[in-house]
Amino acid sequence: MVERAIDKKGVLRVPRPLQQLYKDILMDHARRPRNAGSLERPDLQASVVNPLCGDELSVYVTLKGEKIQEVRFRVRGCAIATASASMLSEQIKGLTLAEVLGMERGFQEAIAKREAALPEELEPLEPLLSVRDYPHRQSCARLPWDALRALEK
Numbered sequence: 001m002v003e004r005a006i007d008k009k010g011v012l013r014v015p016r017p018l019q020q021l022y023k024d025i026l027m028d029h030a031r032r033p034r035n036a037g038s039l040e041r042p043d044l045q046a047s048v049v050n051p052l053c054g055d056e057l058s059v060y061v062t063l064k065g066e067k068i069q070e071v072r073f074r075v076r077g078c079a080i081a082t083a084s085a086s087m088l089s090e091q092i093k094g095l096t097l098a099e100v101l102g103m104e105r106g107f108q109e110a111i112a113k114r115e116a117a118l119p120e121e122l123e124p125l126e127p128l129l130s131v132r133d134y135p136h137r138q139s140c141a142r143l144p145w146d147a148l149r150a151l152e153k
């Protein structure tokens, strides 16, 4: 097991073996995205594009009461957008849309700032924090969140 370490400035240092593991996890989600596709009778759906990269992403959701029952993402885009949608899709079932969007700011901060940590509920998304080193890819990681926000009307 690889330990993570926080340095004196509160910066999370990711050891090299863990970086490789994160890369492997991202590539696995990009190659075999979870909850990919569409739903026949979604209660909500939205499509968004990321003009910076050219990614196109649609999200389909069925609700049970207020809670997300099923979610599917259809992505035509890069590995980061695909992996981000795949990983997020595994975390949001059973939550309300408001609960999910309540975690968005924490996610945005964590992928942009080294000193910010992910909200606890989103810790499985930690491999996405590698986009901190590639600011122009942050819009790709954020795209599934843009789509979920577009569901809210």
Ligand SMILES: [Zn+2]
Binding pocket: 050, 053, 054, 055, 077, 078, 079, 080, 081, 139, 140
């Ligand atoms: Zn992209």
